[in-house]
Amino acid sequence: MESGQGMIKAPDSSRGDLDPRVAVMAAPGLQAWFVCEVLPLEAVLRQFLRRSLRDRSNIDDLVQEVYVRVCEAANDQIPQPVRPFVFTIARNLLVDRVRREQVVSIEAVEDLEALNAAIDMPGPEQSVIAREELRRLQAALDRLPPRAREALLLRKVEGLSWREIAARMGITEGTVNQHLKSAIRSLTYMLYGEPGDLRSSRDE
Amino acid sequence: MNENREMESQNVTAAVEERALDWLLRRDSGAWSEHDQAELDAWLALCWAHRVAFWRLDAAWVRADRLNAMRRSNPDQPPTVARPSRRMIIGIAAILITAVIGAIAAYRATPTERVYATGIGAQRMVRLDDGSWIELNTDTAIGVSTSGNQRTVRIDKGEAYFDITHSATRPFTVIAGNGRILDLGTKFLVRRDADRLQVSLIEGRAQFSVNDQDSRTGSASLRPGDVAVATPTSFSVTRKSLPLLHAELGWRRGLLIFDNTPLTEVAGEFNRYNHTKLIVADRATENVTVGGTFTADDVAAFARVAKGVLGLRVEMRGEIIVVSR
Numbered sequence: 001m002e003s004g005q006g007m008i009k010a011p012d013s014s015r016g017d018l019d020p021r022v023a024v025m026a027a028p029g030l031q032a033w034f035v036c037e038v039l040p041l042e043a044v045l046r047q048f049l050r051r052s053l054r055d056r057s058n059i060d061d062l063v064q065e066v067y068v069r070v071c072e073a074a075n076d077q078i079p080q081p082v083r084p085f086v087f088t089i090a091r092n093l094l095v096d097r098v099r100r101e102q103v104v105s106i107e108a109v110e111d112l113e114a115l116n117a118a119i120d121m122p123g124p125e126q127s128v129i130a131r132e133e134l135r136r137l138q139a140a141l142d143r144l145p146p147r148a149r150e151a152l153l154l155r156k157v158e159g160l161s162w163r164e165i166a167a168r169m170g171i172t173e174g175t176v177n178q179h180l181k182s183a184i185r186s187l188t189y190m191l192y193g194e195p196g197d198l199r200s201s202r203d204e
Numbered sequence: 205m206n207e208n209r210e211m212e213s214q215n216v217t218a219a220v221e222e223r224a225l226d227w228l229l230r231r232d233s234g235a236w237s238e239h240d241q242a243e244l245d246a247w248l249a250l251c252w253a254h255r256v257a258f259w260r261l262d263a264a265w266v267r268a269d270r271l272n273a274m275r276r277s278n279p280d281q282p283p284t285v286a287r288p289s290r291r292m293i294i295g296i297a298a299i300l301i302t303a304v305i306g307a308i309a310a311y312r313a314t315p316t317e318r319v320y321a322t323g324i325g326a327q328r329m330v331r332l333d334d335g336s337w338i339e340l341n342t343d344t345a346i347g348v349s350t351s352g353n354q355r356t357v358r359i360d361k362g363e364a365y366f367d368i369t370h371s372a373t374r375p376f377t378v379i380a381g382n383g384r385i386l387d388l389g390t391k392f393l394v395r396r397d398a399d400r401l402q403v404s405l406i407e408g409r410a411q412f413s414v415n416d417q418d419s420r421t422g423s424a425s426l427r428p429g430d431v432a433v434a435t436p437t438s439f440s441v442t443r444k445s446l447p448l449l450h451a452e453l454g455w456r457r458g459l460l461i462f463d464n465t466p467l468t469e470v471a472g473e474f475n476r477y478n479h480t481k482l483i484v485a486d487r488a489t490e491n492v493t494v495g496g497t498f499t500a501d502d503v504a505a506f507a508r509v510a511k512g513v514l515g516l517r518v519e520m521r522g523e524i525i526v527v528s529r
Contacts, residue, residue: 025249026255028498028505028509028512028513029496029497029498031255031259032459032497032498033497034256035263036457036459039260060221061216061217064220064257067252067256068251068253071256072252133270134270134271134329137267137268141271152268153271156268156272157271161234162233162234163234173233177229177233180232181226184228184261184264184265184268185221185225185261187265187268188261188265191264191267192260192263192264
């Protein structure tokens, strides 16, 4: 496997919004790559964006935008290594914002080189092994609203159908839908958006 | 103006996520037809924002499946041990025979051997009482014995990842056919195919030795990155880069990761995980190589890639997918 340092390239950040009519098909394997290589960076990415932005209300929006640009670019060729690529895109996005609306603190953007160096070490996502994964899931689970947690466990662990879950919990299937929706939404944020207990897993 | 624009895009992001959640749940709710799938595909094809939102939620949803493994590997619950009563009879019989004939079957007296197995496409985690973990890959069977000062795992077939808590007073040994791996505080991967045994050392150190009845022996002290392969006629140790080793461990995340891998080998890998078998039909196709990351249990997706990207002919014949030029 080659490291291909020279292949890092960020797409032109001034590009306009994608016209849905000309959207291309996702390359095969892209989804798996995105899930395995890019999503685990979300916690650090959010941290970086939070540090750089005065107004933190639109971080979700920025994360989404970074993902879109990363995938667009990676669809032609998967970049190696991934981290500098993702953060270069994030920086370009912030530079855009600075030009447009002065919401970014420039120092934070300049800081990126240091951040890149710090985050290009063997990643926690590579050393997070099964038991940390379970610990992390368990921790996330514990923080779900009780009814949402119950519905999720009945679905994922007991393998019950929605109808069976509804019967077991004494609610309608529509409410099952609501509970599961809230469970997935929170779980996704807790698994990807928040820094996990990664240090301990690396020091073991 | 800017504010409006931002507020708008925020709403869009939230709305896209909401829509993606609706799709995910609708798919999970039970009645999911081909027509529904086509509708979802069409929605995903509209723009990248739809895709990344859906992929992200879907990834967490799939990760939650692991919760199931937690329950199954809970040591408080009886694993799939051969039925105790029968085992006990065998045990008593073994002890009697031992008493009469001698100490041939002494190891039989080991108080408990627990058997863990997975079917095709399944995976399973086993936690031992000492804090060690064993992860079983598809189509694997192992037996675990832990007595006072010995910890022994026998691999009958398949592949397992070991994360062993080292103890100087309780050595940990993995036995696979004629091969024997003595752990010296490690993470390692053992794969046993028909007559091939492969040990990949990820972390720490281990001693790997093979003793054949035909007096062919091999032995090596393994360090991180070492990959030892033993067959009836050979014994070799090569060194792999860590990224390559991690690619081999892709199955722990449900992935097959290929890099310039010959198509026949790719087919072999998919066939380990799926009941639907991939068959490479001709010589010309055998030389095709594949790179990329695939979901191990989605052989149909790979077939689409073979057709669409590699330009091969793909023919479905029931449980068989034939790939040819």
